[in-house]
Amino acid sequence: MSRLEDAIAAGRFVLTAELLTVNAGGLDAVHERFAPYEEYVDAVNATDNTAAHAHASPLAVAIALQQLGMEPVMQLVCRDRNRLALEAELAGAALHGIENICCLTGDDVTAGDEPEARRVFDLDSIQLIATANAMRNGRYLSGRKIDPAPRLFIGAVENPQAPPVGHRVDRARKKVRAGARFLQLQVLFELGPLERFMAEAVATGLAEQAAILPSICLVRTAKSLRYIDEHVPGISVPPAVIERVERAADPEAECFEIGCELADAARRIPGVRGLHLISFRREAGIARLCGRLGIPTREERELGGDRPPVVV
C-alpha cells in the first residue's frame, strides 16, 4: 500500500504537492524542487506535459522521485498517448513500484508551444481510470492477463469552477465509479465554487468514496494572477483578488496571505480530506504555508500528532 493510500485509509489529513516541471539537470534538479517542503507532503505529483509543453516524462520523473525517497503520484493525460501507450506507462510504473496514478484529460495542444502537434484523446479520462482499474484487477483492456496484477492506487481530477458547474459532482462520481479513490481539484482563487461542490459531494456520499483534495496555488505577483486568469484553461481569478494584490504595499506578501487564507478556509470545508499545493517558484512557499497554518509534518501526522483543523 502506498503512503498516500495509507494516509487516506487511516483518515489522516493528506498533503500533496506538484513538482515543478523538469527538463534537465539529473536527479539534483528533481531533488531541489521538492526539498523545501519535503517533510510536509505525503506524495508529490510528477506532471505529464503540463499546459501541453513537452518536459521530462512523468514515468521518468516518478522513478527519480522514488529514487530520492519521495513518494510520487504519476500523472497521465489522454492528449499525447493512445490506449496502448497509456497501458504501457501504467505497467511500467507498477514495475518500478509506483502505485499512485492520477488520470487527467489534459489541456489541448493549442494551449502549448507546439500547437501543430496531433492530439490523441484515444481514451477520455474516465476510460483511462477504468483501464487502470482493469489492470489493477489483472487485465489489460484487451482482456490479456497481467500476473501478478499491478498494485495501483488510482486518482483523478475535477474542476468545480468550470461550466457546467451543476454537472461537476456527477462527473466526479463517474470517475469514482470507474475506479478513482482520490480527487485533486483544479486550482481555485475563490471559495464559492469549492463550497458548492463540496456540499453536494458530502450530500451525495462522494466525499466518503474518494478523498477530495482542493488545490491551492502560490504565486508572487498580480501579473501572474492575470496570466493565469487569461491563459490557463479552466481557472478564473476574481478581479477583486487581482486588485487586492495590486493595491498592496508588498504584492508578494499579499499573494502569500491570499494563499494562506484560501488554504485555511479550504481545509475547513466539510468533506475535504487534505490539500494539493502548487508553487511556481523554487522557493520555500509551500513549507512556509504549512508552518503558518500549523500543519504538522508528515511524520508528526503519521505519529498521530495531527491537530484537527477546526477551531473550537
Added chain:
Amino acid sequence: MRPIAVLEAAVKKPVWGCQMCGQCVLHSTGMTCPMNCPKTLRNGPCGGVRPDGHCEVKPEMRCVWVKAVERAPKTPWAHEIDDIRQPVDNRLWGTSSWVNYFTKRDKVAPKGWRVEA
C-alpha cells in the same frame, strides 16, 4: 462508404454535425454529438471549459457538454447522460451506426472493459 452509411451521413451531418464514428450515442448525450468536442470526450466535459460555457479549444463554439447537460433532461433518455461510455472502436469510423446498432456491433467492448454503464 456503403449506401446506408451515405444515407445516414446525409441525414445526420446537417442536423447534428455527425462525424460518422459508427457508434452513435447521440440520444444519451442530450442529442448533442460528443464527437464534435475537439477532444472527442464521450463521458463529460473537460476541465478547460471557459466561464461563458464555450470551448477551451474553439472559443467561438459552445462546449458540446454544456449543451448536452442542458438538453438531456428534456429527452426521454435523461438518465443515460450518467452512463459510462466505453472507448471508441476506431475500426468503426465511416460505417453506419444504424447498422451497428441493429447488429449490436456498437456494443462490443474490449474484453477487459469491466465497467457497468
